[in-house]
Every structure is written in C-alpha cells, then in structure tokens.
Amino acid sequence: MTDVTHRELDDLIGRRWRRPPLVKRTWLRWTLVIGGVLYLIAAIASVEVNWSRVYEGLERGWAFVLAFTSPDFTSRGDAIWTGMVESIVMTVAASVVGILISIPIALGAARNIAPLPVYMICRGIIAVSRALQEIIVAILLVAIFGFGPLAGFLTLSFATIGFLSKLLAEDIEAMDRSQAEAIRATGARWGQWIDYGVTPQVLPRLIGLSIYRVDINFRESAILGLVGAGGIGATLNTAFDRYEYDTAAAILILIIVIVMALEYISGIVRAKVQ
Amino acid sequence: MLKLQKLTKTYKTGDQALKAVDLDVPSGQVLALIGPSGAGKSTLIRCINRLVEPTSGSVMLGDVDLTKLGAAALRRERRRMGMIFQEYALVERLTVMENVLSGRLGYVGFWRSLTRRYPQSDVDEAFRLLDRVGLVHMADKRADELSGGQRQRVGICRALIQNPALLLVDEPTASLDPKTSRQIMRLICELCAERGLAAIINIHDVALAQMFVQRVIGLRFGEIVYDGSPNGLTPDKLTEIYGEEDWEATIENVEGEEVEAAE
Numbered sequence: 001m002t003d004v005t006h007r008e009l010d011d012l013i014g015r016r017w018r019r020p021p022l023v024k025r026t027w028l029r030w031t032l033v034i035g036g037v038l039y040l041i042a043a044i045a046s047v048e049v050n051w052s053r054v055y056e057g058l059e060r061g062w063a064f065v066l067a068f069t070s071p072d073f074t075s076r077g078d079a080i081w082t083g084m085v086e087s088i089v090m091t092v093a094a095s096v097v098g099i100l101i102s103i104p105i106a107l108g109a110a111r112n113i114a115p116l117p118v119y120m121i122c123r124g125i126i127a128v129s130r131a132l133q134e135i136i137v138a139i140l141l142v143a144i145f146g147f148g149p150l151a152g153f154l155t156l157s158f159a160t161i162g163f164l165s166k167l168l169a170e171d172i173e174a175m176d177r178s179q180a181e182a183i184r185a186t187g188a189r190w191g192q193w194i195d196y197g198v199t200p201q202v203l204p205r206l207i208g209l210s211i212y213r214v215d216i217n218f219r220e221s222a223i224l225g226l227v228g229a230g231g232i233g234a235t236l237n238t239a240f241d242r243y244e245y246d247t248a249a250a251i252l253i254l255i256i257v258i259v260m261a262l263e264y265i266s267g268i269v270r271a272k273v274q
Numbered sequence: 275m276l277k278l279q280k281l282t283k284t285y286k287t288g289d290q291a292l293k294a295v296d297l298d299v300p301s302g303q304v305l306a307l308i309g310p311s312g313a314g315k316s317t318l319i320r321c322i323n324r325l326v327e328p329t330s331g332s333v334m335l336g337d338v339d340l341t342k343l344g345a346a347a348l349r350r351e352r353r354r355m356g357m358i359f360q361e362y363a364l365v366e367r368l369t370v371m372e373n374v375l376s377g378r379l380g381y382v383g384f385w386r387s388l389t390r391r392y393p394q395s396d397v398d399e400a401f402r403l404l405d406r407v408g409l410v411h412m413a414d415k416r417a418d419e420l421s422g423g424q425r426q427r428v429g430i431c432r433a434l435i436q437n438p439a440l441l442l443v444d445e446p447t448a449s450l451d452p453k454t455s456r457q458i459m460r461l462i463c464e465l466c467a468e469r470g471l472a473a474i475i476n477i478h479d480v481a482l483a484q485m486f487v488q489r490v491i492g493l494r495f496g497e498i499v500y501d502g503s504p505n506g507l508t509p510d511k512l513t514e515i516y517g518e519e520d521w522e523a524t525i526e527n528v529e530g531e532e533v534e535a536a537e
Contacts (some may be wrong), residue, residue, distance in 0.1 A: 030459050077494065176366075178359055178360075178361060178363040179363050179364070179365045181325055181359075181363065182359055182363035182364070182365070182429075182432070183376055183379065184325065184352075184377075184443065185323055185325060185352060185355070185357040185442075186352065186353070186357075186376055186377050186378075186379045186380050186432070186436060187349040187350065187351075187352035187353040187379065187380025187381075187436070188349070188376070188379035188380060188387075189349060189384065190386075191384045191388075192379045192384055192387050193351075193379075194386055195387065196365060196368065196372070196379065196387070197365060197383075200365050200367040200368050201364070201365070201366075202368065203367070204367075250417065
C-alpha cells in the first residue's frame with residue numbers, strides 16, 4: 001500500500017501542475033474560444049455607422065452638453081415643479097405599495113419557508129413581473145387608464161414586486177437555519193416564528209433593498225413620462241421635443257441631485273441597521 | 275418520563291439515521307449521548323421534539339405520544355422541552371433579553387410577542403435567569419456582541435424560561451474552549467439538578483461527558499451500543515462505539531481529573 005503511493009508520488013514530483021480546465025476536450029475548448037472571437041469581430045463589423053450623420057449630430061449633441069452650463073430652471077418652472085411633485089408622489093406611493101405587497105410574496109417564494117404550491121405561485125408572480133419590462137407595462141397601462149401618473153404609479157408598483165420579492169426571497173433562503181430552528185423549538189406559532197426567527201435575519205437586507213428600489217423608482221418615473229405615464233419624464237419629453245435643451249438640462253440636473261441624495265441617505269441608513 | 279420506542283428515522287436519501295432506538299429516561303436524569311459524527315445523535319434529539327419528523331416508532335413524554343400530535347398540540351408539548359444548540363443558535367440581531375423571552379413564545383399570544391410586551395412575571399423570570407448565569411448586565415446588548423460562552427449561557431436561559439421538564443442539548447460545547455466547555459457543562463448539570471430536569475446531552479468530548487453525567491448512551495450507525503455508567507466506558511467499549519483507536523489517554527485523563535477534583 002505505502003509502496004504504491006510512494007511510486008505515484010515519485011511520478012508526480014517535478015511535473016508541472018495546472019488547474020484542470022473548465023472544458024476538458026482541447027479541440028472543443030479552442031473551437032469555443034476562436035468562434036467567440038470571430039463572432040465578436042463580425043458583430044462589431046456589422047454595425048453600420050453613417051459618419052456624415054454623426055458629423056452633423058455632433059453639433060446638436062454639443063449644444064445639449066453646453067446647455068448644462070446654462071440650465072434654465074425658470075422659464076418652464078411651473079411645469080418642472082408639477083412634474084417633480086408628480087414623480088415624487090408616484091415614487092413614494094409605488095414604493096410603499098410595492099414593498100407591502102412584496103413582503104408576503106417573498107415569504108411565499110422562499111423554498112425553506114413555503115410549501116411547494118405556494119412557492120410555485122409566488123415564483124410565478126415574480127417571473128411575470130420581471131419578464132415584463134417597465135416601459136411595456138407602462139404602455140399597456142396608459143392604454144387602459146389613459147395618460148397620467150396613475151399608469152406610472154401602477155407600473156412602478158408592479159415592477160417593485162418582481163424586484164423586491166425575488167431578492168428578499170433569496171435572502172430568506174440564505175438565512176441561518178439554526179436560529180430559526182431554535183425559535184421553532186420553543187413552541188412558537190408560525191407568525192411568531194417569522195417575527196423572531198426570520199425577520200431579524202433579513203431586515204437589514206429588506207431595508208437596504210427598499211431604499212435602493214425607491215431610488216430606482218424615481219429614476220424610472222423620469223423614463224415613464226416618455227410613454228405618457230406621468231411624472232417629470234413628460235416635462236422632460238416636452239422640453240426635448242421643443243429643443244429646449246437648457247430646460248432639459250435643468251430637469252436632468254434635478255434628477256441627478258435627487259438620486260445622489262437618495263444614495264447618500266441609503267448609505268447612512270444601511271450602516272445604521274446592519 | 276421520556277420513553278422512545280422503536281424510534282426510526284430514514285432520510286429521503288435512504289440513509290437510516292436511527293434504527294429502532296429504545297430509550298427510557300426517568301425524571302431528573304441527565305444522560306450523555308456519545309458517538310461518532312453521523313451516528314444519529316442530532317437526529318435522535320431532533321426526533322424527540324420533531325424538528326426532524328421520525329419515520330416510525332413513538333416518543334412518549336409522560337402520557338403523550340409526541341409523534342401522533344397535530345401542529346397545535348405539538349407546539350404546546352414543545353414548551354415542555356427546552357433545547358440548547360451547538361453554536362448557540364441565538365437570533366443574532368435581537369437583544370439578549372429578546373432571545374431569553376423568545377423561550378416564552380409558546381405561552382404568549384402573537385400581538386404580545388410582536389410588540390415585546392411580555393407579562394411581568396416572564397420579564398422577572400428572565401432577569402432572574404440572566405442573573406443566575408451572571409449576565410444580568412448584558413440584557414440590552416445585542417446577542418452578536420457576546421462571547422461564545424456568554425451566548426451559550428443566554429441559550430441556556432432561553433431553554434429554561436420555557437419551564438421545561440426535559441432539556442435537549444445538542445453539542446453545547448462544540449465551539450468553546452476547554453475551560454468554558456467545563457463551565458457550561460457544569461452550569462447545565464447544576465441547573466438540571468436545581469430544577470429536577472431530565473436532560474439528553476449530545477456531546478463529542480467523552481472525557482467531559484464522564485465528568486458530569488450519571489449515564490452514558492453510546493450510539494453507532496443509529497443503534498445504541500452502550501448504555502451504562504460513565505465508569506464502564508472501557509477502551510473496548512469506546513472501540514465498539516467509535517472504532518479502533520488508542521483510548522488509554524482519554525480515560526486516564528479523566529481519572530486524573532477526578533482525583534484532582536477530589537483533592
């Protein structure tokens with residue numbers, strides 16, 4: 001027995017060692033690498049660029065960039081103000097409603113908590129919510145409810161559910177089983193078990209994700225206006241249509257400032273709840 | 275008081291963790307359950323309070339067959355079985371006090387527990403227990419601020435505030451240093467004696483078990499292969515439980531310590 005291992009060891013000593021490759025067959029490995037590179041080259045080559053159009057466009061682009069040096073907050077001040085208020089209302093309402101609906105769905109979508117049928121239903125809801133992009137949902141809802149922030153509010157609520165439920169459910173699935181088990185062993189009922197055994201483990205993540213989602217919802221609210229779902233995006237769209245780049249710049253600056261402020265606040269809150 | 279009859283657990287993978295185990299634990303007896311990793315020690319105590327569902331057999335706690343109970347009745351019976359865990363299993367982001375009071379969850383309603391408004395008698399008892407284990411000044415600290423030994427003391431308080439008749443103890447000293455391990459084992463055994471509790475203690479450390487308990491059960495491949503006094507654990511017996519190894523050092527060590535203690 002010892003003899004055999006020694007001879008094997010002697011064979012190995014002095015030989016180079018390499019990490020075993022992901023794809024074992026050499027020809028397949030190289031085919032994949034070369035094929036990948038060729039495809040990338042062909043793909044880039046297939047993108048047509050109209051250089052004279054780019055040359056013309058550069059001027060317009062430059063005008064847009066220059067507008068940031070002289071943003072005009074006043075001449076469309078009323079429209080900007082109304083749009084911002086609408087966006088903020090949409091964001092807050094959609095975030096609150098979306099988060100409240102997400103929490104039970106996340107519990108249902110965590111395999112270590114929910115029985116299989118509930119799990120399937122909740123995962124299904126998440127899949128639908130994630131598969132439908134915000135813009136598509138917004139176009140549909142604008143068609144149903146007409147132009148205005150109601151469609152935007154519903155769109156963002158719907159999108160929040162897919163985002164938050166999925167990530168929260170993953171956090172619940174990754175929780176420490178023994179802490180939850182200890183609570184179950186005391187004779188706690190289901191609600192108490194969630195309250196004492198599960199919530200403390202996932203609360204920081206829930207808070208962090210919620211703030212992040214508020215941030216996303218605000219940015220999305222600027223986009224949704226482009227398809228008529230209300231908010232600052234509608235004002236922004238109008239400004240672009242009229243080539244009022246200085247007003248557009250003012251709106252973009254406001255959006256950037258608000259997003260950065262939210263980012264800053266979320267950093268503080270997350271540090272507190274860890 | 276606790277009686278296991280032909281208790282069997284077969285996991286979905288086909289592994290037989292317990293093979294028709296019979297065991298009788300009288301009131302107030304503290305016994306150690308020893309055996310190699312994978313022998314079924316953890317499964318055995320989890321089958322008693324049904325954190326793991328036994329496949330067949332019965333678990334009689336007093337006159338109640340725990341294996342036949344529905345969800346609500348099982349919750350009521352779990353209150354009579356305090357459990358102490360390996361790695362403590364405290365809820366880390368809750369305070370020490372919340373962790374201790376969580377032992378009362380089986381007794382208080384949902385809203386009381388949600389709003390943390392426990393009956394005064396529960397709060398008083400929690401402070402008494404924390405004082406008994408020397409942690410009363412830590413009540414408002416978060417559980418993850420405590421050291422290993424301190425956490426396990428909180429774990430003990432959580433089990434005791436249930437006012438149990440039986441303690442199920444799963445590797446209480448697995449991640450503690452030798453001195454703290456002894457202190458924790460001593461504390462558990464003292465508290466069992468004070469309150470007349472029976473206890474089943476899963477433990478890896480044979481010498482430590484021999485120091486503190488009246489009865490040792492040896493488990494191997496899901497079967498009881500030893501049931502007797504700690505002194506009866508000869509090298510032959512240990513070989514039967516764990517397999518071939520030189521056991522003299524383990525046993526001598528214990529005898530030496532006993533002499534030390536006697537002096």
